[in-house]
Amino acid sequence: MEFEVTHPFHPWRGQRFVLSTRKQNWGEDRVMFYDAEGRLRSLLASWTDVGEPDVFIQVAAGRSFVRPDDLATLAALIEQIERSHGD
Structure with missing residues (x-):
């Protein structure tokens, strides 16, 4: 196959x-x-x-590099890093 x-x-x-x-x-x-x-x-x-x-791949049809959930997780991680390195 x-x-x-x-x-x-x-x-x-x-x-x-x-x-x-x-x-x-x-x-x-x-x-x-x-x-x-x-x-x-x-x-x-x-x-x-x-x-x-994969439904996301079909719907995005190459127009999106990231899934919305993954983007939200990344944004939360960046916010956490900024807070830990802030003044």
């Missing part, structure tokens, strides 16, 4: 690979495959067309 890398910012986007196996690795759903040099590689399954499509 082949799969395609679909993550909009991954350098392998659009490339197809032969699926070796799919498994949970450190709590992540990953696909395992061999690259052109014969090395075993893995990617998050959500970055491929193997599983359910």
